[in-house]
Amino acid sequence: MKNFIRIAILAVAVFTLAAIPAQAGKKNGKAAVTFESYRMELGNVPEKGGPVSCEFAFTNTGDANLLIIDAKATCGCTRPEYPKKPVAPGKSGKVKVTYNPAGRPGPIDRTVTITTNGKPKKVRLHIVGNVIPGKK
Numbered sequence: 329m330k331n332f333i334r335i336a337i338l339a340v341a342v343f344t345l346a347a348i349p350a351q352a353g354k355k356n357g358k359a360a361v362t363f364e365s366y367r368m369e370l371g372n373v374p375e376k377g378g379p380v381s382c383e384f385a386f387t388n389t390g391d392a393n394l395l396i397i398d399a400k401a402t403c404g405c406t407r408p409e410y411p412k413k414p415v416a417p418g419k420s421g422k423v424k425v426t427y428n429p430a431g432r433p434g435p436i437d438r439t440v441t442i443t444t445n446g447k448p449k450k451v452r453l454h455i456v457g458n459v460i461p462g463k464k
Contacts, residue, residue: 346390351355356372357390357391357392357417358387358390358391358446358447358448359388359390359392359393359394359395359417359444359445359446360388360390360394360446360447361386361387361388361389361390361394361396361442361444361447361448361451362386362387362397362410363384363385363386363388363451363453364372364380364385364386364387364402365385366384366420366451366452366453366454367383367453367454367456368382368384368425368453368454368455368456369456369457370382370427370436370455370456371457371458372457372458372459372460373427373429373436373438373457373459373460374398374429374459374460375429375430375431375432375456375460375461375462375464376430376462376463377429377460378427378428378430379427379428380427381424381425381426382424382425382427382455383422383423383424383425384407384423384424384453385420385422386415386418386419386420386421386422386423387416387418387419387421388415388416388418388419388420388421389417389418390415390417390446390447391416392415392446393416393417394414394415394416394417394421394444394445394446395414395415395444395445395446396410396411396412396415396421396423396442396443396444397444397445398442398443399423399440399441399442399443400439400440400441400443401425401438402438402439402440402442403438405425405427405428405429405432405438405440406425406426406427406428406438406440406455407425407428408421408423408424408425408426408440408453409423409425409426410423410424410442414415421447423440423442423453424449425438425440425453425455427455427456429459430431432459433435433460433461433462434459435456435457435458435459436455436458436459437454437455437456438454438455438456439452439453439454440453441453441455442456443455
């Protein structure tokens, strides 16, 4: 009888310990970011026309809060702005990218790298176009 009780207690302990990781996985979902577009065409931009902006819309397609940790542009002429607060599952947000064409005539091809806590960890957004030189 003592062996039966010991085996029963051991079995309950093993099943309890085995269930803890499974429960933790259910509580700790994973965020996922999906952008509507990963490339924006700015077209012809006048050099003297001032900065131009575009917005990249995204949705958290995961089952945990999405956090954009950072957004970095390839050069100082491009400035990204992103939500600082977590985006709930199923909710949407926007990353605004502003490009300053002053002193940069010719083709535009800039990249903004977004770092998230979800999947994928890094996303690359592109803006392309052409800066039309201003008159001197």
